[in-house]
Amino acid sequence: MKPKDEGKIAEIYAATLALVKEQGLAGITMSMIAKKAGFATGTVYIYFANKEELLVKLFDKCIDDYTNNYFAGYNPADPFKVAFHTIWMNMLRYSIEHFDEQVFIEQCFHSPFISDETRKETKDRLMPWRELIERGKKEKLIKQHDASWIMLFVRGGVKDLVKHCTYHQLKITTEFKEAMFEMCWDGIKD
Incomplete structure (x- = not known):
């Protein structure tokens, strides 16, 4: 199994933080996070189940x-x-x-x-x-x-x-x- 890329996790976290600041916690989705991070939605699901x-x-x-x-x-x-x-x-x-x-x-x-x-x-x-x-x-x-x-x-x-x-x-x-x-x-x- 390929190890998870800590750099991608950091980018996902940064995208999540930015979106929460902009839209609030309830207003964000995994696809929005992926788009903000510049990844396919499936990539985010590799790192987080939900x-x-x-x-x-x-x-x-x-x-x-x-x-x-x-x-x-x-x-x-x-x-x-x-x-x-x-x-x-x-x-x-x-x-x-x-x-x-x-x-x-x-x-x-x-x-x-x-x-x-x-x-x-x-x-x-x-x-x-x-x-x-x-x-x-x-x-x-x-x-x-x-x-x-x-x-x-x-x-x-x-x-x-x-x-x-x-x-x-x-x-x-x-x-x-x-x-x-x-x-x-x-x-x-x-």
Whole structure:
């Protein structure tokens, strides 16, 4: 049996991400994905049995990339604000550089294609961030709200910031990033 071509899989994934951004998750078909990737529809079926399998595998890949990037350079032993800054900047950088993936993750997470078990596993991958938030609460550096609400507040702000800047083609400078971080910090600090 001939091994699967990882390059073709990457092209299928890229086509899927672009189509989801353009048309939404429900509006795409395997034939649309094939056409966008420049392949015959049968070629896509060599790699994925159906749309659901394709979406689940792409979701897993995107979540792996996303969570690995979340914690790049993160040291849980750093002072709280330094560690929080690292994660926040990683979140922002990844969301800017991988906007299509962010759109895809958001749509998939709330779709019937992703199981409750996968949703839980996704949340579990973010446990170091949750632990950091709990540490900040324990050290009385941030508000004493449930960690999930703090994480939602922070992540929501980053997502909306990136969406707004992307759709309005606004430049995100280093100074702007730091100013946005300080606004976020002001929103959670105790």
